[in-house]
Structures are given as structure tokens and as C-alpha cells.
Amino acid sequence: MYNKNNILFFYAIVYFAFLYLPVMLLPVFSFNDAIHMVFPLKGFTLKWYDQMIHSSRLHRALMNSVKVGVIASIFSTFIALLAAKAFTKYKVKLRQLSYGAILLPFVIPEIIIAVSLIVLWTGMGLQLGLVPVTISHILFCTPFCMLVLISRMEGFDRNLEEAAMDLGENAWGTFWRVTFPLALPAIVASLLLSFVISFDEFILAFFLSSQDQTLPLYMWGQLRFPKKLPHVLALGAVIIVATSIIVMLAYWLRNLGSPSDKKSNIGGI
Amino acid sequence: MIRFWQKIYAKNDNVKAYSLLLPALILVILAMASPMLLTVVTSFHTQVSMMEIDTTLTLDRYKDFFSKPVYTMLLVRSIKISFFVTLVTLITTYPLAYYIAFYVKKNKMLWIVLMTLPFWTSYLLRVFSWKVILGHKGVINSALMVSGMISEPLSFLIYSQTAVVLTLAHAWAAFAILPLYVSLDKIDKSLLEASYDLGNTKLETFWRVTFPLSLPGVIGAILIIFIPTVGDYVTPQLVGGTDGRMLSNMIQSLFGRANNFPLGAASAVLMLLSVSFVAVVVTYITRKVSLRMS
Numbered sequence A: 001m002y003n004k005n006n007i008l009f010f011y012a013i014v015y016f017a018f019l020y021l022p023v024m025l026l027p028v029f030s031f032n033d034a035i036h037m038v039f040p041l042k043g044f045t046l047k048w049y050d051q052m053i054h055s056s057r058l059h060r061a062l063m064n065s066v067k068v069g070v071i072a073s074i075f076s077t078f079i080a081l082l083a084a085k086a087f088t089k090y091k092v093k094l095r096q097l098s099y100g101a102i103l104l105p106f107v108i109p110e111i112i113i114a115v116s117l118i119v120l121w122t123g124m125g126l127q128l129g130l131v132p133v134t135i136s137h138i139l140f141c142t143p144f145c146m147l148v149l150i151s152r153m154e155g156f157d158r159n160l161e162e163a164a165m166d167l168g169e170n171a172w173g174t175f176w177r178v179t180f181p182l183a184l185p186a187i188v189a190s191l192l193l194s195f196v197i198s199f200d201e202f203i204l205a206f207f208l209s210s211q212d213q214t215l216p217l218y219m220w221g222q223l224r225f226p227k228k229l230p231h232v233l234a235l236g237a238v239i240i241v242a243t244s245i246i247v248m249l250a251y252w253l254r255n256l257g258s259p260s261d262k263k264s265n266i267g268g269i
Numbered sequence B: 001m002i003r004f005w006q007k008i009y010a011k012n013d014n015v016k017a018y019s020l021l022l023p024a025l026i027l028v029i030l031a032m033a034s035p036m037l038l039t040v041v042t043s044f045h046t047q048v049s050m051m052e053i054d055t056t057l058t059l060d061r062y063k064d065f066f067s068k069p070v071y072t073m074l075l076v077r078s079i080k081i082s083f084f085v086t087l088v089t090l091i092t093t094y095p096l097a098y099y100i101a102f103y104v105k106k107n108k109m110l111w112i113v114l115m116t117l118p119f120w121t122s123y124l125l126r127v128f129s130w131k132v133i134l135g136h137k138g139v140i141n142s143a144l145m146v147s148g149m150i151s152e153p154l155s156f157l158i159y160s161q162t163a164v165v166l167t168l169a170h171a172w173a174a175f176a177i178l179p180l181y182v183s184l185d186k187i188d189k190s191l192l193e194a195s196y197d198l199g200n201t202k203l204e205t206f207w208r209v210t211f212p213l214s215l216p217g218v219i220g221a222i223l224i225i226f227i228p229t230v231g232d233y234v235t236p237q238l239v240g241g242t243d244g245r246m247l248s249n250m251i252q253s254l255f256g257r258a259n260n261f262p263l264g265a266a267s268a269v270l271m272l273l274s275v276s277f278v279a280v281v282v283t284y285i286t287r288k289v290s291l292r293m294s
Helices: A006-030 A047-053 A057-091 A095-107 A112-122 A130-153 A160-168 A171-200 A203-208 A213-223 A226-255 B002-011 B013-041 B061-069 B069-102 B106-121 B122-135 B137-144 B161-171 B173-186 B189-197 B202-213 B215-230 B234-240 B247-255 B261-293
Strands: none
Touching: A006 A130, A006 A226, A006 B106, A006 B122, A006 B161, A006 B215, A047 B069, A057 A095, A057 A130, A057 A171, A057 A213, A057 B013, A095 A130, A095 B013, A095 B215, A112 A130, A112 A203, A112 B061, A112 B247, A112 B261, A130 A171, A130 A203, A130 A226, A130 B013, A160 A171, A171 A226, A171 B106, A203 A213, A203 B106, A213 A226, A213 B122, A213 B247, A226 B106, A226 B122, B002 B173, B013 B261, B061 B069, B061 B234, B069 B106, B069 B161, B069 B173, B069 B247, B122 B137, B122 B161, B122 B202, B122 B234, B137 B234, B161 B234, B173 B202, B173 B215, B202 B215, B215 B261, B234 B247
16 A cells, blocks of 8 residues: 655655755765856866965864864763653652753743843853853753753663662662663663754854854854955865764664664654 | 761662762853853953953843844844754655655665765865855856856855755754654654555555654754854855854954954843743643644
8 A cells, every 4th residue: 555656755855855955965066166256167176275284263263163072072961861861760740840941941042042042141240152052052952962862761671670680789870781782772862862962053152152263153254255265165175064964963873772663763863 | 977978878769860860960060150150240241352351230232232233133143044944954854854764775874874974074074065066166157157057156145045945954954854754753653554544645644644653753853944044154164155144153253353242242242042942932832732743
């Protein structure tokens, strides 16, 4: 009854092209020997990549982004791990309310979180910079990490933890020696994905960073100058390839070792 | 004393659960709830000069907002654009999610991964590539000129509300595909067979069984696309032009060059209120519809 549907298949292919062509355009033009992004292509060159490697402002922005991303992903994964544990192990009172509250930052328009943090931060007389950016990224990534971790931890065999308890482990020992190793692939996936989110995040950084540029802000600044554009495309191509690899790795890790009927569990992503 | 707490801790699952939830809740309260509360308070203040804010409570910022037509116009336009983005995204992704859920037999996961992968690559670059595609000297125009189909670049492609809707519908597609796929994939196939056995055609089965059962996914997609896109800043800035300007662009300038924090705060509050209102209405209506349909 649902064996074949050529019209839908054709539609899926067209939609696929719609999704990917705009993304592929940037890498194509990053090898093009011309400043403007216009067809027909002029010729192959690597000079934009050379220009990219030798930009010191880009290096600084990259370091800032890595710093923010690493700190944000570690903190949000840790906070989310504890929360995921609470939701999967216990029947919590007011479960819906606290669950919703933790997920809220993911749904609220980012600009509202951004301006609210500006009001708070400047109200306290503090300088905007990478610190509020990192805090806002932790806030923004935590719900996401929690969804990734919960979808994995829901499939746990509760008996394993109980067995460890029966064998004399205390709660902490059970956590480190049973729960943690079981959740490890999901934890790494959560670290990788939240790093990617933070690394690509623009709005919060745009409002909160002041002078310290992150990589998306650097690109935003360069987009205005036609002459600077090609090396941004080269950078974009590198980012596209790198994030795709990281995300593929995270997807693979998340499914690692889960029972085969759970393989199609895509909760959270 | 310590023993006393240990006893309470050991006995009560709620205490255990909430001690695990504490960091997450503190984060939400300190980094989201209290700043937002402060923003609400600020919206009742007055910006006197560059650095000075008069903290006497007043409703004047809200009066300012509604007395200048441009603010209301931008708010209404933001909601309108998000409405169309949500609609276009749902209509274009539903057949796809349907195809993956019912027709793809092998490697479903691979399909899902491939459909969501582009959304992990930089949001900024994706929006920018649309600027390049739609621009006056862009990919579409230059391709059409080279092929001789047009002699002048088509100017309606970029800097319009349509361009904003198209770009956002592309940028947010994954957030529709996933909830739709999950709810469609969950549907018990024997229900569909029962419907056929009762003499329903394919189309009738879709309207009477499949579609109503997929409504949770539809609601999820509506909420997760509509709410954030109302506050989108990058897309209107890059491809919107004057015609596609949205409220966020105004809020940005109020917190930046125009330096009027209270009015910016009032605009943010009104954006959040109208978004929540629409979200509640949408959820309510969809619930009603799904109750009637089943």
C-alpha cells in the first residue's frame, strides 16, 4: 500500500536541492578567481584561502569563538546532565512547569533574551563583552543539551543502576561507574552539538559582545566590504565542512550502543 | 543537623530531583527571568539624556509606541511575516516528512540526517547566500542575463517581504521536518489499514486519520517556528530592505544608535506579549480542531 510514490519522491529530490544549493554556493565561489559572486565563474584560485589564513583579526575572533564555545558547551552539558537525570529518574512534582521553564530560552526570540541581558548587565554597571555572551550561550544551549541527553537516558536499563546499588555502591559511585559511562556517548554528542550552536550563534553575540568579536561577528563586519567578501566565503566553506563533520560525529555517537529499535529515536534533534 | 537533612534527602524523591534541577533553574532565573523582569520595569522609565534614565514609573513609552505609526506597523509586519514563514514552511515540509515516514523503508535515519544537516551550518552564511542568490547582480539575475532571457536585472527578487519569507522558510525548515516526521512516524499503520478496509480512499484516509493524528507535530512546528522568527534580525537586515524591515531592527537601533533603552524595552515587551498571545490562540484553535476531527 505504501510501496512507491514517484510524485513525492520527485518532490523530495527538488526540496533537497532547495535545501542544499544555497549552502553549496559559498564553497563554489570561494574558489572563484573574482571578487563579485556572479556567474559565469572566472577560474580556480586558492588565494582567498591564503588571505583567510593570514588575517590576524580573524585569528583573534576565532580564538574568542573557541573560548566561548568550549566554556558554554561544558557548562550547559553539565547543567543539562543533572536536569536530564532528574527528569528521567524521578517523578518530579510540578514536572511540566520546571521542564517548560528550562526549555523556554530555546523558544523565546533570542533578541528578547539579548536586550534583557543588556539591561541587566549595564544596569549593574558592568562592561559588555565575552562574559555576558558566554552566559547567554549557556542559557541558550542548556535546553538543547537536555533534550539530547534525555532522549538517550530514557532508554536506560534501570536495573543496571539498581544492581550497582545492591552491590554496595553509593549514589555517587553508581553515577560515576554506571550512569556516566552509559550516558557518555550522549554527553560527548551534547558537548559537540552545543559547541556548534555557540560557535555559529550570532544575535546574542551581536548585542552583548561590545568590542570582542566572535567569528560570526567578524564575518558580519566583513560582509559590508565587497573586497573582503571572498575570504569570508573561504572561511564559510571551512566552517561548513568542519561543522558538518562534527555534527555527523555527534549523530553517530548519540546512536552508538543504543538498541537497534531505538535507532530511529531522534528526540531533541 | 546534618543527619536530619540526610534523612530528608534519602526519603524524599522530590528533594533529590530538585537538587539535580537546581543549577538549571538558577540559570533560567538569573540569566533569563530576572533580566526580563528588569526589562519590563525599564519599559516604565524615561531616557533623559545619553547616560541618564529617569526611574519614575510612567506609561509614556507605551504611549510613544502606539502614537507613532511606524512601531505598530513594524510589529504587525513582524507577525505577518512570521505567519507566512510558518505557513510556507509547513506546507513545503509536510509532504517531505510524510514521504520519509511512510515511503522510505531503508535508511530513514540517513534521510533525517541529510535533511537537518544544512541547519547546523552557520545561520549567518545561509542567510547571506540568499542575498547572493536574489541580489541585483545575484546568481538568478546573472544566470538569466547570460542566458539572454532578461536584459535588465529583476529588482523585485531582493529587498522585499517575500525575500524575507523565502529565506526564513529555508532557514527554519528543519524545525518543521523533525516534529512533523516524529508525529507521522508514530502513527499506528493498522489504523490506516482499518480506514482502507472501511472503504475510505487514500485522500479520505489522509484527511480523516493521518492528518488529525499528525496535529501534535503541526502544533510543535508552528510554535517553534513562529515564536523565534517574529524576533529575527539577520534576515530582514540582509535581504529585507526598507520593505522587509521588522521590529527587531528597530529594537536594535533603540538599544544602539538611538539610545533609548526604555522605549526599546517597551518594544521588546510588546513583541513578547503579542507572540505569546498568538501562540496561545494557535494552540487553542488547533486543539479544538483536532478534538472535532477525532
